[in-house]
Structure formats: C-alpha cells, structure tokens
Amino acid sequence: MITRTPHPKALATGLEIGLPRVITYLRISVTDRCNLRCGYCMPEDQSFLARRDLLTFEEIVNVARVLVEKGVTKIRLTGGEPLVRRDLPMLVGMLKALPESPQVVMTTNATLLKLHAKSLHDAGLDRLNISLDTLRPATFEKLSRRQGLEESLAGVEAALEAGFAKTKINTVVMGGVNDDEIPSLLAYAADRQIEQRFIEFMPLASNQYGLQAQRVPLEEIRRRVESVGELDAVSGGSGPAKMFQLRSTGQRLGIISAISQPFCDSCNRVRLTATGVLRSCLFEGGEVPLRDAMRGHNPEPVIGNALEFVRRVKPDVHSGFGHVQMNQVGG
Numbered sequence: 001m002i003t004r005t006p007h008p009k010a011l012a013t014g015l016e017i018g019l020p021r022v023i024t025y026l027r028i029s030v031t032d033r034c035n036l037r038c039g040y041c042m043p044e045d046q047s048f049l050a051r052r053d054l055l056t057f058e059e060i061v062n063v064a065r066v067l068v069e070k071g072v073t074k075i076r077l078t079g080g081e082p083l084v085r086r087d088l089p090m091l092v093g094m095l096k097a098l099p100e101s102p103q104v105v106m107t108t109n110a111t112l113l114k115l116h117a118k119s120l121h122d123a124g125l126d127r128l129n130i131s132l133d134t135l136r137p138a139t140f141e142k143l144s145r146r147q148g149l150e151e152s153l154a155g156v157e158a159a160l161e162a163g164f165a166k167t168k169i170n171t172v173v174m175g176g177v178n179d180d181e182i183p184s185l186l187a188y189a190a191d192r193q194i195e196q197r198f199i200e201f202m203p204l205a206s207n208q209y210g211l212q213a214q215r216v217p218l219e220e221i222r223r224r225v226e227s228v229g230e231l232d233a234v235s236g237g238s239g240p241a242k243m244f245q246l247r248s249t250g251q252r253l254g255i256i257s258a259i260s261q262p263f264c265d266s267c268n269r270v271r272l273t274a275t276g277v278l279r280s281c282l283f284e285g286g287e288v289p290l291r292d293a294m295r296g297h298n299p300e301p302v303i304g305n306a307l308e309f310v311r312r313v314k315p316d317v318h319s320g321f322g323h324v325q326m327n328q329v330g331g
Contacts, residue, residue, distance in 0.1 A: 113155030175214030218257035286313035
C-alpha cells in the first residue's frame, strides 16, 4: 500500500498527495439526463443541467485526446443515460478517430438501444455494458419509477443483432428487491451468451446513503449463484470484477464488490463529468473543473495538470459513502 503524506496543495481539502497512479481508463459522462429515475442513481425530484452547461463533443474529445496521449487506452461513455444525448454515434466516431485509437465502450439502460445499436456499431463502438436489474415488469417500474422493461429487453436483442460481441449485463443486487432474481438473470444471460455481472449496492447521496435498499455482500451474492451450480474462480478481465465460472455449464460471471472488498489501491480510472469536472474517484478524492479552461485558450496544459493532480490523490481505500448523485458523475 502506498504511504501518503500531506501536500500543501491538498491541506485545504484534506486530500493527501501520493505517488502518481497509472491511469489507463477514462469514464466520460455525456449527460446527467436519463429517461429512467432509478432510486440508487438519482432522487425522484431530480432537476437537470441546461444544455449550455454540458461539454460539447469537441470539448470532450479535446480532454480525451490529452489523456489518451498520457496513457489512457479505454474510454467508457456513461450518463445519466448516454443515448438521450443527441448524435452520440458522432462522438463515438470522433473518439475512435484519435491517433491512438482507444477502445470506446458504453454503459446504457438499453431502452433506446433498438433505435441506435446499428449506428453505434457502424461508428466503431467496441462493446456495450447493459444495466438490467430485473426481469419483472413490476420490479422494473418500482426501481426506475418508469415503465420500460420491454424496451430494455428489445435493446439487448438489438445489440446482438447489430453484431456487438462481449456484451455484459450489469445488475445492482438489492436485498428485498431483486436479490431473488439472481438465478433467472443468470439463465437470461446464458441463453444469449452474455456475461452477467452482479454489483454490490453502493451507498451514495442519490440513494440516501443506502437507506433505499439492503446491500447484499459478495459472499451472499456468491451463495445465491451457487444455488444454480458449483462455481470455480477463474482469471481474466482487467476490471474490478471477481470472475467465476459455473462448473456445470461453463457460463462466466463476475461479482463487483466495491464495498465488501474495495479495489481502490489498484484503480486505474478517472471520471469526466458532463460539466467538465475531472474526478479521481466515484466516492471521494480530488476533482478539477475544466470547462472554463476548455472554453479559453490553450487548454491542453490545464488538462495535463488536472490529470497529474487527480492521479496523485486517488484514495487507497474509499470511505464507503459517496457524497454525489451517480447520474451526475457517470456511475
């Protein structure tokens, strides 16, 4: 574990400057808007940013260009729901056209994917993660405060038809809400040769720090999976998921346990919010606003300095409580 010592620049915020973390992964929130209102992501009475407050595609690409030059190889587009941002395939193409040709992937709730899967694939999007927390219409409506399960499932099929490979389904496991659906979600993913990932519920300001659902920890999620069949731990993947394989069928799945077993000391990602704030961590850590610099002259040095700062203040272990709304920082 890195030993950190206070740095004069960090004293005002309580941050500690450590050795520079190697950053290879940039998550970009292209909007805070969403066509759903999932309770763990945003409050019910959410208000959204004005369009003028969002980074333009050109500004997003300018930030990405500098970070790619400094070692970022993977870019994930998030929201809110990224597909409510008009002309998103254009942004995908602009990012893929960067000289270093980074991998560009996207996380989506899939409700609009039937309309856009082919154009995203044609633009060069490399892969999709689809957020799907339930297969029951009533539970979907309770979680998202909207209808839309039928559209989401149609989006999954559209992704397959468009030619996307290595798609993943992300499910936030919530006690008393959808934890009993683990076997059915596994079967749904297996039927489509999609990798299923179960994610621990994370306490954030947007869900009243965990009051809206009971967290189901890693070992309990694993026990529920093992009710389907025996598991073997397997290697593979470069992300935070602990990977397993059902012995009987060979189906691969992942469990992401950011609360039970934080992976902060190996985290290689930073986040760019829709308003142009570069963040070191979803939960906590340093951040640098870039929007004004992007709209001034010669923003490249400012972006480079911002990366240098946030990669030195990434926490070794997060506090377990994120004082943010997930839709505003990109999940």
